[in-house]
Structure formats: structure tokens, C-alpha cells
Amino acid sequence: MPVMHEALPAQTHEEMPMYSFYGDYPETREASGTSWQPESSPMEGVHFMLDGWNVMFHGYLNGIYDHQGGKRGSDKGFSTSMFMLMADRKLSVGMLGYRSMYSLDPLMGKRGYPLLFQTGETYDGIHPLIDRQHPHDFFMEEALTYSLPFSEKQSLFGYFGLPGEPALGPPAFMHRFSAMDNPEAPLSHHWLDSTHITFGVITLGYVFDKIKIESSIFRGREPNENRWDIESPRFDSYSGRITFNPNNELSFQASYGYLDSPEQLEPNINVGRTTVSAIYNRILKDGNWQTTFAWGRNDKKPGLATNAFLLESAVNFMKFNTVFSRFEYVQKDELFEEGDPLAGKSYDVKKFTIGYVYDFLRLKNIDAGIGASFDVHFVSDTLEEVYSDTPKSFMLFARVKI
Ligand SMILES: [Cu+2]
Known part of the structure; x- marks a missing residue:
């Protein structure tokens, strides 16, 4: 027995160098952009070697029927999707990486999909999107990375993306196991991870074992309503993030970003964004369980400071079943257009989502399932008059995942 124990780990370690995009650690730690997740997070997708690369x-495609209730609600059928291709290889003494990500979200139209209390971005360059989630751009990421190890467990890395994701916020929601089965974007998206598609990002970072420190310069302006193009880069904003993965089940990050004129419709307002998050991932027998907590704060300069809290969890059990839930508390200051007597104030919105997916097909590289999610919103009397009493919504969906 002791002989086998000594021989095995040494051999496997030599055959499979554990080097990832940004440093010497298992690749399951990589999430969106340069962000990290717990290493025990399930590995998704198809992997192969091609000419040293x-x-x-990996990717997914959802077909969704969406019903948002109350006076400001509406219905829509649409699809959300993401396809991601990543490749890395040794180049000289370092590691060269290429990351690209695409979405067919623009097919849903410039007004996106109905989502009560959602705000952020515009559909025509004149009006804001209110109670709707914007579609994601076709080009979500086109990035080159290079990392240079300089001692055991230490490396420096660079990341250039057009578009790309700066070092700000937790991993983008569609990359978190705790969120990826939920067909709805979080209401806190523009407090936490909305910079995940930024046209022009340069990040430099340093990894020391379980710690990553990085800083970015990038374009503060959000993508415009033309979702099929690549917009011109600018480097007018900055961010910094520290990430700590103390063991393979936990990942913490804290970050701050200064966004120069993020919103097309409010060009004279800059935003200071602070985020803190924690992700806990646990492998179960025939399943996986992940929980994310995040806090984000937007400080408009000049303007209001608002906060958002998110707690979400998803558990996959007995292979075919996933239950997901999300609780958010967000201070929303963009629910009314300029000129409306209710505009210019922030309103508390609490949203609770619960949902379930049944995967009727689970092959080696493909999952197919059907699911449903249900939401209740708790708001003040003022908002109840506009929206209806405790507005409720649901989504029904079918999905394919690679
Ligand atoms: Cu987004």
C-alpha cells in the first residue's frame, strides 16, 4: 500500500502539468475574463489537444417563454445563448492563451426581454431600458493572454480583450454554477458584473499560489444598442481586484472600479463601483452545490450611491435534477424616465427566485433539459401602485448545454 501511494501522485503530476491561463493552478479555477471561481467547480465542455494547443x-442555448406580471409586465418568447472557445499553449517560457465568446442574444431584438425592475443600457440611444434586460453583444470576448511563471507558484500575466472583461466584480453570472441554470439575469447585474463585455480592456496581474492581484484599464462606456459590431476601444477607466482562493471550495474577491461615463444617456455621470463576493462550491455524490454571495455599490459622481446584495445557490443532485434560487435586494434609481415625478429617487426592490431544471438527457458532452423559474418581488407602496401588489413572474424554458 505505502509503495503505491508514493509512486502514483508523482507520476501523474509530471504527465499533466497543472498550468492554466494565468498561473500554476488547475484550470477549473478559471471563470470569465481573468476572474477565479472555486477549483472544485464542475468542468464544463469539450477538451482536446490540437497542434500543441x-x-x-463550451456553450448553451436556452429557449424561453417569459411572463412578467403586473401593470408593467409583458410576455415574450426568446432565446439566450453563449458559445465559448478557449485555447492555450506554451510559448517560449510562458503560456499563450486565446479566449473567445459569442452570443446569439441580439436575435431577440434591441429591447431585450421583459424582466421586472431590471435597468441598464438603452435600445435606441434615446430611451433607457426599464423592466427589460438588454441583449448581450454577439462578440462577448475576443482576448489574448500571456503569463510568465517566475518561481514556483508565482506568475505575472497580461490580458488584452476587444471586447473583454476587466478585473472588476465576481465572475459574470452566466459562468457561475450557482447562476447558470437560472434563465434570468440578476437585477444586481449593473452593480456587480455588467462590465463583462467591455470594448477595450488591458489587465496586468500577479498570481502567488492562492492569491491574485490585478489591475485593468478599459473603456467605461457600456456597449451601445448595436449588438452585432465591435466598438472602438478607449482606455478612460480603471479597476483593481484582489482574489483569494484559500482552498478548493472557496473563492473571495474584492474590487473597485472607476467607470468614466458608463451610460450613453447620462454622459456627464461617472461611477465608482465597489464589489465584494464569496463563492462556495461543494462536490456532492452525483451532483454539485454552489452558493454565491455578492455586494455591489455604485457611487454616481455626481448623483446617488446605491447598493445591491445578491445571494444565489444551485444544487444539482441525482445527476438529472437542479434546483436554483436567488435572493436580491437592490436600490434601483433608474425605474422612471427623466421628467417622471417619481424619477431621481432610489427605490428598494427585493426579489426572490426559485426554479428547477430536469435534464432528461445527460451524455458525456451534451445535456438537454426543461425547467421553470418563479419570482416574487417585494416593493414599497409607491412602487406597488405602479407595478401592482407583490408582482410575480415566471419563465418556462428548454435548454441544451455542451
Ligand atoms: Cu451582461
Whole structure:
């Protein structure tokens, strides 16, 4: 027995160098952009070697029927999707990486999909999107990375993306196991991870074992309503993030970003964004369980400071079943257009979501399932008059995942 124990780990370690995009650690730690998740998070997608490149491909496609209740609600059928191709290989003494990500979200139209209390971005360059989630851009990420190890467990890395994701916020919601089965974007998206598609990002970082420190310069302006193009880069904003993965089940990050004129419709307002998050991932027998907590704060300069809290969890059990839930408390200051007597104030919105997915097909590289999510919103009397009493919504969906 003791002989086997000594021989095995040494051999496997030599055959499979555990080097990822940004440093010497298992690749399951990589999430969106340069962000980290717990290493025990499930590995998704197809992996293969091609001419010295280690290639990964993954993606999903959801077909959704959406009903948002109350006076400001509406109904829509649409699809959300993401396809991601990542490749890395040794180049000289370092590691060269290429990351690209696409979405067919623009097919849903410029007004996106109905989502009560959602705000952020515009559909025509004149009016804000209110009670709707914007579609994501076709080009979500086109990035080159290079990392240089300089001692055991230490590395420096660079990341250039057009578009890309700056070092700000937790991993984008569609990359978190705790969120990826939920068909709805979080209401806190523009407090936490909305910079995940930014046209022009340069990040430099340092990894020391379980710690990553990084800083970005990037374009503060959000993508415009033309979702099929690549917009011109600018480097007028900055951010810094520290991430700590103390063991393979936990990942913490804290970050701050200064966003120069993020909103097309409020060009004279800059935003200071602070985020803190924690992700806990646990492998179960025939399943996985992940929980994310995040806090984000937007300080408009000049203007209001608002906060958002998110707590979400998803558990996959007995292979075919996933239950997901999300609780958010967000101070929303963009629910009314300029000129409306209710505009210019922030309103508390509490949202609770619960949902379930049944995967009727689970093959080696493909999952197919059907699911439903249900939401209740708790708001003040003022908002109840506009929206209806405790507005409720639901989504029904079918999805394919690679
Ligand atoms: Cu987004």
C-alpha cells in the first residue's frame, strides 16, 4: 500500500502539468475574463489537444417563454445563448492563451426581454431600458493572454480583450454554477458584473499560489444598442481586484472600479463601483452545490450611491435534477424616465427566485433539459401602485448545454 501511494501522485503530476491561463493552478479555477471561481467547480465542455494547443469548447442555448406580471409586465418568447472557445499553449517560457465568446442574444431584438425592475443600457440611444434586460453583444470576448511563471507558484500575466472583461466584480453570472441554470439575469447585474463585455480592456496581474492581484484599464462606456459590431476601444477607466482562493471550495474577491461615463444617456455621470463576493462550491455524490454571495455599490459622481446584495445557490443532485434560487435586494434609481415625478429617487426592490431544471438527457458532452423559474418581488407602496401588489413572474424554458 505505502509503495503505491508514493509512486502514483508523482507520476501523474509530471504527465499533466497543472498550468492554466494565468498561473500554476488547475484550470477549473478559471471563470470569465481573468476572474477565479472555486477549483472544485464542475468542468464544463469539450477538451482536446490540437497542434500543441489545449482547446476547450463550451456553450448553451436556452429557449424561453417569459411572463412578467403586473401593470408593467409583458410576455415574450426568446432565446439566450453563449458559445465559448478557449485555447492555450506554451510559448517560449510562458503560456499563450486565446479566449473567445459569442452570443446569439441580439436575435431577440434591441429591447431585450421583459424582466421586472431590471435597468441598464438603452435600445435606441434615446430611451433607457426599464423592466427589460438588454441583449448581450454577439462578440462577448475576443482576448489574448500571456503569463510568465517566475518561481514556483508565482506568475505575472497580461490580458488584452476587444471586447473583454476587466478585473472588476465576481465572475459574470452566466459562468457561475450557482447562476447558470437560472434563465434570468440578476437585477444586481449593473452593480456587480455588467462590465463583462467591455470594448477595450488591458489587465496586468500577479498570481502567488492562492492569491491574485490585478489591475485593468478599459473603456467605461457600456456597449451601445448595436449588438452585432465591435466598438472602438478607449482606455478612460480603471479597476483593481484582489482574489483569494484559500482552498478548493472557496473563492473571495474584492474590487473597485472607476467607470468614466458608463451610460450613453447620462454622459456627464461617472461611477465608482465597489464589489465584494464569496463563492462556495461543494462536490456532492452525483451532483454539485454552489452558493454565491455578492455586494455591489455604485457611487454616481455626481448623483446617488446605491447598493445591491445578491445571494444565489444551485444544487444539482441525482445527476438529472437542479434546483436554483436567488435572493436580491437592490436600490434601483433608474425605474422612471427623466421628467417622471417619481424619477431621481432610489427605490428598494427585493426579489426572490426559485426554479428547477430536469435534464432528461445527460451524455458525456451534451445535456438537454426543461425547467421553470418563479419570482416574487417585494416593493414599497409607491412602487406597488405602479407595478401592482407583490408582482410575480415566471419563465418556462428548454435548454441544451455542451
Ligand atoms: Cu451582461
